[in-house]
Amino acid sequence: MSEDRESKTEAASEKKISDAIAEGNTPFSREAPVFASILGLLIFLVFVARDQGLPLVQRLALILEQPRNFSVETSHDAMRLVHALALETGRFLLPVLVILLVAGIAASIFQNAPRVVFDRIQPKWSRISPVAGWNRLFSVQGFVEFGKNLFKFFAIGGMSYMVLHADRHEIVNVMFVDPVGLPEFLLTLSVRLVSAVSVATIALVAGDLVWTRVRWQRDLRMSRQEVKDEFKQLEGDPLVKAKMRSLAQDRLRKQMMAAVPRATMILANPTHYAIALRYDQSENDAPTVLAKGADLIALRIREIAEKHRIEVVVDKALTRAMYDHVEVNQAIPAEFYRAVANLLVYVMTRKRR
Structure with a gap:
């Protein structure tokens, strides 16, 4: 005993x-x-x-x-x-x-x-x-x-x-x-x-x-x-899996919203999609995705950006093309370097004014 x-x-x-x-x-x-x-x-x-x-x-x-x-x-x-x-x-x-x-x-x-x-x-x-x-x-x-x-x-x-x-x-x-x-x-x-x-x-x-x-x-x-043994048992439970996915999504959503104020610019497809990008040469060689979302989440990203005076750039084609190919907390793919670089130059120029 x-x-x-x-x-x-x-x-x-x-x-x-x-x-x-x-x-x-x-x-x-x-x-x-x-x-x-x-x-x-x-x-x-x-x-x-x-x-x-x-x-x-x-x-x-x-x-x-x-x-x-x-x-x-x-x-x-x-x-x-x-x-x-x-x-x-x-x-x-x-x-x-x-x-x-x-x-x-x-x-x-x-x-x-x-x-x-x-x-x-x-x-x-x-x-x-x-x-x-x-x-x-x-x-x-x-x-x-x-x-x-x-x-x-x-x-x-x-x-x-x-x-x-x-x-x-x-x-x-x-x-x-x-x-x-x-x-x-x-x-x-x-x-x-x-x-x-x-x-x-x-x-x-x-x-x-x-x-x-x-x-x-x-x-x-x-x-x-x-x-x-309990973890193995719960792994096979569909309800537990769904609950864990929901909790993970909520956690990721909160982390993304907290990271938006650090963004350099917001790439938007006016109402449906939004991607928060950060570029700092001392941190990464390429822009990093801090947050992304569709519909209500996209709207929330834009609201936070406007509150913190972060530039929102509307590019419908680029935003839609990037949305399915980028992941949060990762650098953007090389194929989007030139297009994003041009937008960053535009944003930096506006900030200097």
């Missing part, structure tokens, strides 16, 4: 990455939704709990302080009391459940686009195999998970201890001296605790996001033989 991993030294190809994503194999940090839920809980405590929690506590206290108003003599009375308590509690808990759900979903979508992959939910023996589970436990990922849990235990425990230790005198005072202020104090304490926990887990979440992506890319690495 280790030898197989050591042989996979090449980065995953675009095809392997797209295949992995299509199969549902994507980098996913389980800590991110947990952290988002903690932040959601903090938002609930700060913006919702104060307005809804304190009135709820007061209503529940009323039930406990005035039990005569809620006599439980029959099963119907008991059900009515349970229903009232459940309704009050449900109104309070519904917002927090919605916030936690939305936060968890948002954190998941932030990492990967949502998709349904039925292969991922099909039962597999490797998921429940004791041998596979034992191997996972003592794998690199197993030790990483152990380290994360250890970090959470000490970080969250330490932050919680510091908050509670700092408020220890106030806790005793509220519980035994001023119990009326207990709900308000518990809310404030909860906000401080959740804030401390969220701060303690920021580094863990950031590290886990990076680690999951690095591990995913490492697991998708390919051997040189796999790269060669």
Whole structure:
């Protein structure tokens, strides 16, 4: 297994990455939704709990302080009391459940686009195999998970201890001296605790996001033989060939347009063809073709030339004759030397004026 991993030294190809994503194999940090839920809980405590929690506590206290108003003599009375308590509690808990759900979903979508992959939910023996589970436990990922849990235990425990230790005198005072202020104090304490926990887990979440992506890319690495086999397979695919041709044409087109401003002159067949030529005795013995194109590409070449004040020479016969016999980034054939030389003399003369 280790030898197989050591042989996979090449980065995953675009095809392997797209295949992995299509199969549902994507980098996913389980800590991110947990952290988002903690932040959601903090938002609930700060913006919702104060307005809804304190009135709820007061209503529940009323039930406990005035039990005569809620006599439980029959099963119907008991059900009515349970229903009232459940309704009050449900109104309070519904917002927090919605916030936690939305936060968890948002954190998941932030990492990967949502998709349904039925292969991922099909039962597999490797998921429940004791041998596979034992191997996972003592794998690199197993030790990483152990380290994360250890970090959470000490970080969250330490932050919680510091908050509670700092408020220890106030806790005793509220519980035994001023119990009326207990709900308000518990809310404030909860906000401080959740804030401390969220701060303690920021580094863990950031590290886990990076680690999951690095591990995913490492697991998708390919051997040189796999790269060669995949390339051979793609070479025979007509769709891939067409895509590669299209990409090559786009790349060549961009290179040509970028080279037009360096041209000495543009040879044109007014609207259908255009050839950008450059002549510099210090570079080449003959004029070089920087770009050529027909119709829309020819029009674009002329537009760039006019923008950079490059002379456009219209010679319908010469342009058409040269178009099929010249290649980009190559010198023009010898048979066109005299005709092009005459045009270059004309262009140079106009520039001197």
